[in-house]
Amino acid sequence: MLFRKQCVCVCVCVCVCVCVCVCVEFRIGCRCAALPGNRSWIRWLFLMDESALERYFDDSIANDSCLSLEEELGVQSPAPVPEDSSFLSGKAGPSREPGEELDLSFLPDELSTQEEPGRHDDTETQPAALDTSQDSGIHPDYNSRDSTAAAAAAADPQQGAPMLGIGASPFCPMTPMTPMTPMTPVTERSGIIPQLQNIVSTVNLGCPLDLKFIALQARNAEYNPKRFAAVIMRIREPRTTALIFSSGKMVCTGAKSEEQSRLAARKYARVVQKLGFPARFLDFKIQNMVASCDVCFPIRLEGLVLTHQQFSSYEPELFPGLIYRMVKPRIVLLIFVSGKVVLTGAKERAEIYEAFENIYPILRGFRKQ
Amino acid sequence: MSGAGVSCPGCGSSNIVDDDLYSQAQMVCVDCGSVVSEGVLAHDPNGGSDVSYSWTTAVTRKPCVNLVKGLQRVKAICRILRVNKEIEDLSQTYYKQAYQHQTFIKVSLQKKEVLAGCCVLVSCRLLNWPITMATMSCLLDADPMVVGVVYQEMVKVLRIEAPIVNVTDVVEAHSQEYKISLLHVPEQLAENSKDLAKRAVALVELAADTWIVTGRKPIPIMMAAIYLAWQSLKPSKQRLKFTLDRFCQIAKVNKHRTALKRITEMKEVLCKLGREIPWVREEVTPDNVVRQVDDILKNRYALLRRALRTHEDALQAEDSVTEEVASSQASEPVEHTPNASAVELYGLNSERTQQPGDGNESPCTAPELQNDSQESQESAPNWGKRMLFAPPCVTHPKRRRAGLPGLQDVNGDEEISDSEIDSYIRTPREAREFALTQKILSLSESEKS
Numbered sequence: 001m002l003f004r005k006q007c008v009c010v011c012v013c014v015c016v017c018v019c020v021c022v023c024v025e026f027r028i029g030c031r032c033a034a035l036p037g038n039r040s041w042i043r044w045l046f047l048m049d050e051s052a053l054e055r056y057f058d059d060s061i062a063n064d065s066c067l068s069l070e071e072e073l074g075v076q077s078p079a080p081v082p083e084d085s086s087f088l089s090g091k092a093g094p095s096r097e098p099g100e101e102l103d104l105s106f107l108p109d110e111l112s113t114q115e116e117p118g119r120h121d122d123t124e125t126q127p128a129a130l131d132t133s134q135d136s137g138i139h140p141d142y143n144s145r146d147s148t149a150a151a152a153a154a155a156d157p158q159q160g161a162p163m164l165g166i167g168a169s170p171f172c173p174m175t176p177m178t179p180m181t182p183m184t185p186v187t188e189r190s191g192i193i194p195q196l197q198n199i200v201s202t203v204n205l206g207c208p209l210d211l212k213f214i215a216l217q218a219r220n221a222e223y224n225p226k227r228f229a230a231v232i233m234r235i236r237e238p239r240t241t242a243l244i245f246s247s248g249k250m251v252c253t254g255a256k257s258e259e260q261s262r263l264a265a266r267k268y269a270r271v272v273q274k275l276g277f278p279a280r281f282l283d284f285k286i287q288n289m290v291a292s293c294d295v296c297f298p299i300r301l302e303g304l305v306l307t308h309q310q311f312s313s314y315e316p317e318l319f320p321g322l323i324y325r326m327v328k329p330r331i332v333l334l335i336f337v338s339g340k341v342v343l344t345g346a347k348e349r350a351e352i353y354e355a356f357e358n359i360y361p362i363l364r365g366f367r368k369q
Numbered sequence: 370m371s372g373a374g375v376s377c378p379g380c381g382s383s384n385i386v387d388d389d390l391y392s393q394a395q396m397v398c399v400d401c402g403s404v405v406s407e408g409v410l411a412h413d414p415n416g417g418s419d420v421s422y423s424w425t426t427a428v429t430r431k432p433c434v435n436l437v438k439g440l441q442r443v444k445a446i447c448r449i450l451r452v453n454k455e456i457e458d459l460s461q462t463y464y465k466q467a468y469q470h471q472t473f474i475k476v477s478l479q480k481k482e483v484l485a486g487c488c489v490l491v492s493c494r495l496l497n498w499p500i501t502m503a504t505m506s507c508l509l510d511a512d513p514m515v516v517g518v519v520y521q522e523m524v525k526v527l528r529i530e531a532p533i534v535n536v537t538d539v540v541e542a543h544s545q546e547y548k549i550s551l552l553h554v555p556e557q558l559a560e561n562s563k564d565l566a567k568r569a570v571a572l573v574e575l576a577a578d579t580w581i582v583t584g585r586k587p588i589p590i591m592m593a594a595i596y597l598a599w600q601s602l603k604p605s606k607q608r609l610k611f612t613l614d615r616f617c618q619i620a621k622v623n624k625h626r627t628a629l630k631r632i633t634e635m636k637e638v639l640c641k642l643g644r645e646i647p648w649v650r651e652e653v654t655p656d657n658v659v660r661q662v663d664d665i666l667k668n669r670y671a672l673l674r675r676a677l678r679t680h681e682d683a684l685q686a687e688d689s690v691t692e693e694v695a696s697s698q699a700s701e702p703v704e705h706t707p708n709a710s711a712v713e714l715y716g717l718n719s720e721r722t723q724q725p726g727d728g729n730e731s732p733c734t735a736p737e738l739q740n741d742s743q744e745s746q747e748s749a750p751n752w753g754k755r756m757l758f759a760p761p762c763v764t765h766p767k768r769r770r771a772g773l774p775g776l777q778d779v780n781g782d783e784e785i786s787d788s789e790i791d792s793y794i795r796t797p798r799e800a801r802e803f804a805l806t807q808k809i810l811s812l813s814e815s816e817k818s
Contacts, residue, residue, distance in 0.1 A: 217800050220793045235793065238779070262781030270790050296752045298760050301583050302533060312702050316533075317502045318517040320584035337584040338753075338763045 041149070190360040194343055194352055196293035199261040205248040205269055206280040214244065217275050223286055233268060240264040243331060244272065248279075251287075257288055262356045289346040293356065295339040304335070308362070324359065331355035335363070379403040436479065438466050443485045446508060448487070449771040450499055452784045460492035463527060480519060483511050485518040494782040503588050519763045534578050536587045537573050541566045549599060554619055559609055560599055568598035571666045572635065579758040581631065581637045592622070593631035603664035609659060634761055639665055641757065642744070645675040680757040 020326045052081040173231040211231045215223035221233045221244075230243040240254040240261070250268060257259035265284060272279040301322045305314040314322040321342075334342040341359065377398035396405040443464050447457040448474050464485055467473050473484055485510040493500050503519065506513040524531065544566040553561040572594040576582050582590055596616050600608050613632065617624040636655040643653035643661045646668075647811040653661065665672060753763030795803065 259779040259781035270785050271793050317586050337760045
């Protein structure tokens with residue numbers, strides 16, 4: 001059984017130049033049997049300015065462990081960097097215990113801007129990429145200051161196992177955390193990250209709309225009431241399509257990430273606003289996420305359907321792929337003989353990653369036949 | 370009832386009897402015979418009964434006519450297929466269950482007939498008497514897609530977990546359809562159906578081992594196997610000249626276009642194995658491989674082992690060479706160059722090792738595949754080309770238009786520029802012209818019609 005624990009530990013280290021490091025500690029639990037022996041830590045180091053930090057501490061913190069940690073941290077302000085690692089490993093005990101998912105919505109938005117420069121690098125890196133390069137990508141001014149911290153962070157991941165896509169910022173309330181691969185041996189991790197291909201989201205504009213008027217006034221709209229009772233609107237950036245209904249509800253499809261979907265939905269709402277309707281942006285919700293990846297070896301679908309009959313459906317006369325309905329998390333996977341896997345039905349990115357990590361060892365079992 | 374206290378208006382006697390001998394119940398005076406009062410002529414009230422048919426108990430007393438007809442159709446299909454009694458009973462049970470389920474009770478009669486076929490199909494599968502869906506759709510004279518949809522719905526509703534059909538099991542039954550025995554065609558073209566089936570089964574098994582069967586429709590594969598089997602059983606010039614078209618004509622079956630592709634794929638596989646035969650001197654090409662099919666099939670496991678071993682040796686030799694090449698070319702910025710060099714080396718060794726390999730771990734450990742992160746798109750087809758046998762969709766991948774990169778770092782809460790939004794809205798003049806044009810168009814449409 002695969003499970004994840006994420007805990008955020010904040011460590012404040014006030015150096016001479018009053019720079020603050022926030023360490024995010026990530027631990028992804030692997031199989032139960034392997035868990036006790038394997039513990040590796042990944043740290044992100046971010047710089048925040050003092051005011052942001054104060055605001056952060058002023059906000060109510062949902063998780064108790066964080067609260068207790070933070071109090072201790074507040075006392076330990078002048079801790080120099082090399083102590084961090086020992087401090088963190090010391091704090092590892094209590095921080096491990098508490099709940100599965102942390103509510104990070106308390107963290108302010110500004111922190112998300114720090115994350116951006118690094119992110120797009122990370123999604124493209126191959127498994128063999130080193131984390132020092134990623135660190136340097138994340139925060140430009142970091143290198144100029146705490147090079148010792150960088151050294152410490154680089155030294156920490158001992159095994160040198162692949163480190164993968166550091167996904168969304170943990171501080172942005174809209175984006176869920178993407179799992180980071182810890183420095184564990186390759187056999188426990190697939191080393192492959194599914195790429196998101198499509199996000200479907202819905203939002204309520206909160207006012208009834210005159211579809212004929214919209215179709216008349218907007219350049220990018222098409223409306224054919226005999227075929228479908230909604231306006232089909234498209235924008236170029238992010239390249240998406242929206243179905244806008246007369247009740248004011250809207251469906252936005254085609255985005256490649258949750259943030260892009262939200263941005264696109266906001267743009268559509270803005271267009272509707274400009275056309276004169278009192279549009280708002282209520283109840284934005286991601287309804288479905290589709291991702292795909294390639295395991296790079298052929299798969300014996302007949303064997304897979306024999307052993308996992310209760311989950312799989314394979315009818316080569318109807319569809320060349322095997323349809324695997326995973327129960328936990330509730331995701332549908334389309335598995336093809338070429339090794340390509342399509343995952344769909346997720347509401348969160350983490351579900352997709354979890355589903356893929358669940359299916360990968362099963363597929364490995366059917367690799368050599 | 371007599372003596373009800375009613376007196377006859379004609380004679381005044383009180384001797385009134387209830388006369389319901391005939392269709393209408395009447396109260397009649399015995400003395401003078403006049404009718405005092407009448408009952409209703411019909412038992413049902415005017416305008417039909419208050420209760421609809423489906424609510425009456427008549428429904429449970431008499432089974433639905435269509436259900437009965439459907440069960441008879443199920444039996445007929447079973448008789449045509451000549452399945453055993455168990456399958457017949459099971460399919461009738463399933464049909465009764467499925468018919469009365471809400472998803473199927475109100476569908477069209479055509480769909481109900483398809484449902485009958487699907488019940489037979491699933492019973493055959495469960496009781497190890499394999500037939501393909503294509504066969505069933507031929508029997509029902511229905512669109513295979515419709516059959517597929519109904520089948521999947523039915524399986525979901527009845528919660529059946531039916532095993533999949535193994536192509537090798539179906540080949541024998543399928544080959545009976547081909548009218549290629551001595552009774553139907555001249556001697557040079559005739560084949561004993563048992564021999565034909567045996568060889569076709571061997572060919573299909575070989576195809577299954579080498580990734581030709583997984584994910585594909587079974588009928589074109591079987592057709593290709595039977596055609597190649599027929600050719601190879603007596604590889605005379607006449608037979609070799611026969612195209613698939615003509616073969617299907619004389620065997621009186623409908624040709625499938627994809628069978629041609631399967632024939633090519635199978636011939637490729639046979640060539641790869643044919644090359645390993647020690648006593649064959651000449652070059653084995655798809656044209657002359659049919660003569661070797663007999664030998665290949667007899668020794669196919671040994672030949673497979675030899676081919677894999679040769680391929681592995683060749684790959685190892687290549688790896689050591691390409692490592693040197695790759696290191697010298699590591700400075701090249703373009704991702705195509707390392708691939709081009711690797712491909713060239715592959716081309717040099719094409720004599721022995723056609724790139725594909727069978728289930729080797731070498732693709733993932735090849736150094737050049739992991740060096741360059743930008744090669745990630747190129748490495749996918751590479752792994753297929755490094756294996757001796759790989760699914761054809763991997764060795765010949767479809768060329769997909771590379772998606773535009775689009776936005777990368779988006780946090781969803783950015784500012785949206787007014788100019789961008791304005792670019793999506795028509796100017797007033799544009800809107801007026803558009804409305805005008807629409808009106809003109811709709812007027813001309815209505816004039817035409």
